[in-house]
Amino acid sequence: MTVPAPPARRRPTAVGRVLPLLLLVALLAPMALLFVQTWRSTSDDRELADRERLGVEYLRALAPVTHALADAQSAAVAARPVNSAALTRAVEAAASVDARIGDELRTEERWAGLRAKIEALSARGPADPEAAFTAYGEAADLLLALHNKVRETSGLVRDPRPDSFFLQHAARGLSEGVVAAGRLADLAVLADRRPAADRNRTTAEIAALRVAVLTPAGDLVTDLRAAVDNSESADLGPSVLTPLDTYQRAIEALAAHSASTGRDIAVSEIVGARVDAQSAARQLQPVLLDELDALLVERLDELSLDRWLAVAAGVLAILLWAALGAMWLAAARRSTRETEHEHDGAVGPEDTPWQPAAIGGAEPRELQPTGAGRGPGSTQWGPADAAH
Structure with missing residues (x-):
């Protein structure tokens, strides 16, 4: 009886061994790319927010300089003693901020020129009110240019969020409004002393300054309204409402009185x-900068959370990939062991086929016909050495 041999196991081909590994790599590659892109994006956004916070800090230091310079100009034009101590304190405080972060914001050169101009005015101011109006006006122009430089190099002018963008733009309009309001009031003082021949020139200058006062005030209201509408902060509206109303009424009164x-x-x-x-601006400006800084801090917290989520997703992807890789490796090793076992147990052509042994341990003898039969043509089989 022939026993059928078991079917031979089909050995995996080279493609079958490599294909799972290629699938694992193909699964890991897009995950790694997504993680790298997310990490870079959050890093860029964090860097921008950090630089914007530096800009807010610098603008906060320039605000007292703006108010002190406007007060000094008004005093000089009115031939009153200038409060040099207040201006000096504001300049020194701003100088310490510039020494710390001015290199990163690239404001050192502009600040050095502005500081030299202010110190020259404080040391020996012009005796002529007209000359004082011109000299302080030049310093104020340098100060506003520094405001714009800080907003530009810090990235505030490129802020991607509507609420923070409109807040920084409102802070700019407030600084411009303070300078313009001071110039308009000082020009009104000078106009009262000018001769009648300069009446037409004075009227044209006052009209131009009136526009310079009303334009940033209108932009300020528009920017704050847009910031409140686009912000999720419940404190932004109430915190700016009172000083904004006071500032707006003062600007409208200033423009109305200067219309004559x-x-x-x-x-x-x-x-x-x-x-x-100016008093309302002193109250409103820190509120704007504080709200802007709070929004930037909140954004940094969100970016930190996104970064940790990306790290967690990356770690989970690596663990999943490692688990799949371990399963593939274990399957490959098991397949290799089974293949080696089948090779060791295979029957070669030199092996002797199995035969049953005789009963009692004796070798079986060959049977041959005895020649004796019971009938004609019949043959009887028996041992070869049996007697005939």
Whole structure:
């Protein structure tokens, strides 16, 4: 009886061995690419937010300089003693900030020129009110240029969020409004002293400064309204409402009082409106910068959370890939062992086929016909050495 041989196991081909590994690599590659892109994106956003916070810090240091310079200009134009101590303190505080972060914001050169100009004015200011108006105006122009430089190099002008973008733009309009309001009030004081021959020139200058005051004030209201509408902060609206209303009323009064011409200009009312506007700006400006900084801090927290989520997803992907790789490696090793076992147990052509042994241990003898039969043509088989 023939026993059928078991079917031979089909050995995996080279493609079958490599294909799972290629699939694992193909699974890991897009995950790694996604992780790298997410990490780079969050890193860029964090770097921008950090630089914007430096810009906010610098603008916060320039705010007292702006107000002190406007006060000094008004005093010099009105022939009153200039409060040099307040201006000096503001300049020194801003200088310490510039020494710390000015190199990163690339403001050192502009700040050095502005500081030299202010110190020259404080040391020996112009005796002529007209010359003082011009000299302080040049310093104020340098100061506003420094404001714009800080906003540009810090990235505030490129802020991607609507609420923070409009807040930084509102801070710019507020600084420009303070400078313009001071110039308008000081020009009104000068107009009262100018000769009648300069009446037309004075009227044109006052009209231009009136526009310079109203334009940033209108932009400020628009920017703050847009910031409140696009912000999720519940504190932004109430915190800016009161000082904004005070500032807006003072600016409107300043523009209304300056609408008269010549010697009919209400100088005292203009000066009073300018003082009210600057007082409201002193309250409003830190609120704007504080809210802007709070939004940037909140954004940094969100980016940190996104980064940790990306790291967790990357670790999970690596663990999954390692588990799949271990399973593939174990399957490959098991297949190799089974193949080697089949090779060791295979029957070669030199092996002797199995035969049953005789009963009692004796070798079986060959049977041959005995020649004796019971009938004609019959043959009887028996041992070869049996007697005939």
